[in-house]
Amino acid sequence: MPPSQRRLDRSLDLFTGLLVLAFVAFCLFPLGWTLLTSLKPEADIVTATLQYIPQHVTLENYVTLWQQSDFPTLVTNSVVVTSITGLICLTIGTLAAYSFSRYRFRGRGKLLIFYLVIRMFPVVLMIIPLFIMMRNLGLLDSRFGLALAYTTFLLPLCIWMLKGFFDAIPLELEEAARIDGCTRLGALVRVVLPLARSGLVTTAVFVAIVAWNEFLFAMMMTTSQGSRTWPVGLQLMVGEFQLPWGPLSAGGILSIIPIIIFFALVQQSLIRGLTAGAVKG
Amino acid sequence: MPMDPRKGVFAGDSNTSILVRAGSRIALISETHSWAYLLLLPSFLLVLAVLIYPVGSGILLSFREMRLTRPDLGTPFIGLRHYRELWSDPVFHISLVNTTIWALVGTTAQFVCGLISALALNRGLHRLLPGMRLARVLILLPWVMPSVVAGHMWALMLDSRLGVINDMLVRVGLLDRYMAFFADPQTALPAVLVVSTWGAFPFFTLFYLAALQGIPDDLYEAAGVDGAGLWLQFRHITWPMLVPIVVATIVLRMIGMVNAPDLLLVLTGGGPGHATQVLSLFAFQKAYAEFDFGYAAAVSVVMMLMLMAFTVVYVRISGVTKE
Known part of the structure; x- marks a missing residue:
């Protein structure tokens, strides 16, 4: 390699490094700033001269949040709604995705495209009739009703992701099990599902993150403490005039901790699952 | 020795639990031609109920009057009035x-x-x-x-x-x-x-x-x-x-x-x-x-x-x- 080429490579490396660093800083700065704010006492947040490094580190915002707001209830509701959503999407999604992955039947392609196209429907257009529907069924302001509403946008996504994971499992293993006398159901339960375990976990995490974060449906469909999820509760904490920045930041940090942990655990498999179609072109 | 789950179904032993029997019956169905469609059925029904039905009735709703704060108005069909109002x-x-x-x-x-x-x-x-x-x-x-x-x-x-x-x-x-x-x-x-x-x-x-x-x-x-x-x-x-x-x-x-x-x-x-x-x-x-x-x-x-x-x-x- 000629020295000029090597010099070019080295300066490009430097440029690449700086560019990536700039993007990382852009991405992390708001998270870092919120964390710092959540550790400052109120007097140090509302101050004439901005403190970049907290001078009195305190957990009082977290204590206030936990004791004085109904954050524990909100989090419980969110956990319940997220779990039900995950359960519905994963059970029903697995059956459908397995069928799409293993069988060639009439209308298969059309149905797959259909499950892709329904993402185009405006959420607001669905929210209104769903609201009426849930009210008629007595499911309004219930955690199950909200979870059911979440399946509108999560189930189709879930099916597509799971199909990708199932496609990656060699057909031969299933056929071998069939030769050994397994039924199709038996092969699904004993062979395919265990092999697709990481894919199932990944899809579950993805569904959970989206359901955990969801705000619009929750805002519209929950009216009482019994089913309100934390994004709605956090938003309602914002008063008319004085913003409770300390507890608000603490609430933000607490509610993203599970996301960060789960995301870190499955990120590699998640990236693969989401981009499977992209690589094939 | 290869096992045959079909035998279990009609073996008739009374101590087979209901769960096992139901499982075997589904296993039998899984051998039929309709299995692929049956697997799709739950998702299709759910999508129909929580997606297609809402979108369809949402579109229909846009041609109707419906104000929750004014139940006295009812929900009459009003044609394109909302769209005309939008325009202005x-x-x-x-x-x-x-x-x-x-x-x-x-x-x-x-x-x-x-x-x-x-x-x-x-x-x-x-x-x-x-x-x-x-x-x-x-x-x-x-x-x-x-x-x-x-x-x-x-x-x-x-x-x-x-x-x-x-x-x-x-x-x-x-x-x-x-x-x-x-x-x-x-x-x-x-x-x-x-x-x-x-x-x-x-x-x-x-x-x-x-x-x-x-x-x-x-x-x-x-x-x-x-x-x-x-x-x-x-x-x-x-x-x-x-x-x-x-x-x-x-x-x-x-x-x-x-x-x-x-x-x-x-x-x-x-x-x-x-x-x-x-x-x-x-x-x-x-x-x-x-x-x-x-x-x-x-x-x-x-x-x-x-x-x-x-x-x-x-x-x-x-x-x-x-x-």
């Missing part, structure tokens, strides 16, 4: 313009950031620069952040009195005084666009990085031997390989931008005045705050038609379907 509603016209700016500028900014960051990450990973694997994960973080938290984080940073961004911009000398970004009609929409870019550009990074890593190295090596510089390599190898996924991601992102009012709801609520009012937020507020469901449905239908028109035209023009 100044807020609708503002929302229409804002939605176009919001979706076009937002998607473009996110696309550019996503493409550049993906190219940088790809080169960094390829050259084994330190910290690149970690950077790949960290850059994706904003994308999994809830919009409520993202909104509050940025509202604090851009605050007119306590905002760290104001402080930094004044220190650097770009501003001479603190700005109330979300209260000024001139800066409100651009400010929310910055927040939305922060939250959504990783979506593009994710897909483009995956696509870039799927391009075989020898293509670049051959081009390098032929003396093609970086720009030519990008122009003739990278870009053509990326085009299909670029089209797909831009369509998906446009849909997301037009449909989701979360950030605007948290940050500005459409204000000041109607400076950040977009169609999705307008429809949501009509439904959530005024309970005028019929009118809100009409706004949503217009949004859906706009999205469909955009998707069809855009996919045609980009020509990805030709292959």
Whole structure:
């Protein structure tokens, strides 16, 4: 390699490094700033001269949040709604995705495209009739009703992701099990599902993150403490005039901790699952 | 010895539990031709109930009067009246313009950031620069952040009195005084666009990085031997390989931008005045705050038609379907 080429490579490396660093800083700065704010006492947040490094580190915002707001209830509701959503999407999604992955039947392609196209429907257009529907069924302001509403946008996504994971499992293993006398159901339960375990976990995490974060449906469909999820509760904490920045930041940090942990655990498999179609072109 | 589950079903032993018997019966059905359809049935029914039915009745609702605050009006069929009212509603016209700016500028900014960051990450990973694997994960973080938290984080940073961004911009000398970004009609929409870019550009990074890593190295090596510089390599190898996924991601992102009012709801609520009012937020507020469901449905239908028109035209023009 000629020295000029090597010099070019080295300066490009430097440029690449700086560019990536700039993007990382852009991405992390708001998270870092919120964390710092959540550790400052109120007097140090509302101050004439901005403190970049907290001078009195305190957990009082977290204590206030936990004791004085109904954050524990909100989090419980969110956990319940997220779990039900995950359960519905994963059970029903697995059956459908397995069928799409293993069988060639009439209308298969059309149905797959259909499950892709329904993402185009405006959420607001669905929210209104769903609201009426849930009210008629007595499911309004219930955690199950909200979870059911979440399946509108999560189930189709879930099916597509799971199909990708199932496609990656060699057909031969299933056929071998069939030769050994397994039924199709038996092969699904004993062979395919265990092999697709990481894919199932990944899809579950993805569904959970989206359901955990969801705000619009929750805002519209929950009216009482019994089913309100934390994004709605956090938003309602914002008063008319004085913003409770300390507890608000603490609430933000607490509610993203599970996301960060789960995301870190499955990120590699998640990236693969989401981009499977992209690589094939 | 190969086992045959079919024997278990009719063996007739009374101590077989109901669960086992039900399992065997399903196992039997799984051998029939309708199995593929049966597997699809639950999802299809659910999609029908929570998606197709709502969308259909939403469209029908746009031709009806329905105000939850005025049950005395009933829900009579009123034809195109909502649409005529929309046409003469100044807020609708503002929302229409804002939605176009919001979706076009937002998607473009996110696309550019996503493409550049993906190219940088790809080169960094390829050259084994330190910290690149970690950077790949960290850059994706904003994308999994809830919009409520993202909104509050940025509202604090851009605050007119306590905002760290104001402080930094004044220190650097770009501003001479603190700005109330979300209260000024001139800066409100651009400010929310910055927040939305922060939250959504990783979506593009994710897909483009995956696509870039799927391009075989020898293509670049051959081009390098032929003396093609970086720009030519990008122009003739990278870009053509990326085009299909670029089209797909831009369509998906446009849909997301037009449909989701979360950030605007948290940050500005459409204000000041109607400076950040977009169609999705307008429809949501009509439904959530005024309970005028019929009118809100009409706004949503217009949004859906706009999205469909955009998707069809855009996919045609980009020509990805030709292959």
